[in-house]
Amino acid sequence: MMMVMTAWLSTCITAAFTPKKYLWSAATLHSFLATLFSLAWFYYHNFSFSDDFFTIDNISGPLIMLTCWLFPLTMLASQSKLNLEPVNRQRMYIANGIFLQLTTLLAFSVSDMMLFFIFFEASLIPTLIVITRWGIQGRRLEAGMYLTFYTMSGAIPLIICLLKLYVFQNILLPSIMMFMPNSVITITFPGLFWATYNMAFLVKMPLYCLHLWLPKAHVEAPIAGSMVLAGTLLKLGGYGMIRMSAFLPDSTTNETMFFMMVAIFGILSTSFMCLRQTDLKSLIAMSSISHMNLVVAAILVHTPWSYSGAMVIMIAHGLTSSAMFCLANMSYERTNTRAMIILRGMILILPLAWSWWIVVALYNIAMPPLINFTGEFLIMTSLFNWSHFMFLLVMLNLIFTTAYTLYVLWAIQRGPVPQHIKSLQPINTRENIIMFLHILPVILIMFFPHLIMFS
Template sequence: MLKIIIPTAFMIPSALLLNPNILFLTLIGYSMLLSLLSLTLFNHPLTLKIVNTTPYFSIDPISAPLIILSCWLLPLMILASQNHLKTEPLNRKRMFLMMLTTLQTTLIMTFAASELIMFYILFETTLIPTLIIITRWGNQAERLNAGLYFLFYTLSSSLPLLIALLYLNNKYLHTSMELFLLNQPELPPTNTSPMFWLACLLAFMVKLPLYGLHLWLPKAHVEAPIAGSMVLAAILLKLGGYGLIRISPVLNPHPPALMFPIIILALWGILMTSSICLRQTDLKALIAYSSVSHMGLVISAIMLQTPWAMTGAITLMIAHGLTSSALFTLANTNYERTHTRTLLLVRGLQLALPLMSTWWLLINLTNMAMPPSINLVGELLIITALFNWSSPTIIITGIGTLITATYSLFMFLMTQRGTLSTQYRFLPPTHTREHLTLILHLLPLGLLMLKPSLISGLLT
């Protein structure tokens, strides 16, 4: 584990000290090597499949795919940000790259933490670089407001979690995830146990986010620079899902009076946010709301606590991470040329950028879970698990997948088809750098179709 954490941490000073001529090239090459090195984490030789490296960090089949996803996305974020940073002075470029590498280090440590209090501290630490990226390098004046929303939603919801973890530490004299998984402590049968359950889950519900607690997400996505949007959609949302999976063994038995409303709210959120996507005018906001819709499935699956549902949740989290990051990259390539995100103003880009249109089609098809994509594997597992739990849920999930297909096609047709406006006749052509970024998003999605068990978590 340390063979990835330490080299990633050394990228922070190297972002500040490298020769300006080779700054981007070296960091992209170095981070790409690290992401290839991280693929070794797929190997779990032990019976329990927990690979302990230090008393505080360990890896198992749940955290390994998320760590690999984090490592894989760092070079892609630097690649996608090059045009955005072109006009910036050198010290601002260095600061931006330093923030990205700091965020990367804290994310890897968060996913690898084996103590719940350690996990909480690192979980909160990821806030700081993300907040700086949004507020310092965002596009519009609204970015400060978006940063405040992001900060206060996350901080206010995670304070009850800290109190609950301190209570656990006092009661059991440890907060080790492995010990809780093996020991399965039961909640005290008192009137306060539902409150304790809710306190543990609220922080992760906001992070995912659950419908009703999601208002910070579209704001943060729309105002963030491209690297901020990519890391938010691909990894930071997954912190919530990962936290829910980790804290669940501590919370047995789950109180049905609280569990059922959360599942219903998550399923209702799938319908509501998918419907919002159909009426959305801003391209980045549309992709952000589609993330909330997909995460509704993940929340309902994790709440069910069945092996199929858990496997589906982890698979969908990884698949969605790559897909939504690719969608934001595509939205950014359009924005850099047309300087607008409004769907009505930019039509018929297939004529101006024909190769980009192919990427739009492929990624929209994976977003709507077309067979044989890995997204379909995750969604099918979750929908089947929900159907086994309660058969009427098939109506909500069925309508949800139908609306997802509709808005994915709507997004493709609105951006690519139609007559091209005269002001966009002479758009600059697409760069090899942009095509490389998109290939590196689609390559893992394509390869995982051959062996989905690599990222299915519990059942590998």
């Protein structure tokens, strides 16, 4: 595993010493090589690597693949705007992205839960720098404060619980704790106990009512920040909840019913709120909240099918939402606005972008036989077995998701063309490569599901 980390650290040398003329091309090429090397190393070990510090298994393996795949795409997507900045700032931006990549990979791969907590919280630092330094709006400092206070507020109970658990068990390794004879903790209030352990992860996902930081962060962040937030950082919350379940006693859904109700309400309300958004990035951020609340509901059901569905949804959403933010950035770079009423009529000016929008829209509404549909099918089946009424409520989300996806397509593609945007630069090769590399993994996983669902 240290070979993989060294491969990613070596990209810092490229960022520091490459001449300005070749900086972005060299950094992007190096990140692609690091990605290919990392994926080859993981497949060589069949995603079952384990030593004193690292553990790669069926839970962390797919998320590590997603993290490695998205980083070079963020490098491709960031070039057009950052090329205008001084070269030292460009180098700092790439180095900050590498630091964020390393903290995320370490959070997904470390075996000790205390180390996981450290890297889980360390990812806040480069994310905050990306938003507050390279944000594109005037309220980026406010977005950074929201992100910081929400994240740190959720981290306080988690660190206290981990310290208490270490005193109780003398170890924080999930693989060992499952076989310890005294691994069951006697508790009086299981619902409150579960919430205390998982509050940091519920904030990161985020659970509805804890989500106010996410739309602000997405709106203010540059394209790379939005891609990483939606693609990998939100998945740290789901990964943490699944990992933490090894430490906690088996809680019935009745004991966590309050959080299940909040998650289901969040699924429906955020999907419905997407129908009244006027900002394109805010709409995509709201849709991410809806999908992540579906993952929370699946984890609360606590069955093998629901856990499998949650993992598939996290992988599919990481690719789909990142692609949607890239498409939104294509329009923003040409019009300097995210208001959908101004972006109407784009099908006449950028017909190729319309094709990408159609494909990504099909992914977002979980059209069969895509992996998005597979994940939702597994979760819906688990919900149906748990409660028919809750299943019918969540089924309404399929209607709302289809409605706001069609609303986006109709609002920004159809209609008369505004007078001031009749002449725009066409979609270039770099942007087509970004979209193709977002869609390719979904197609591969659809035909070869063992790429992420291996034994």
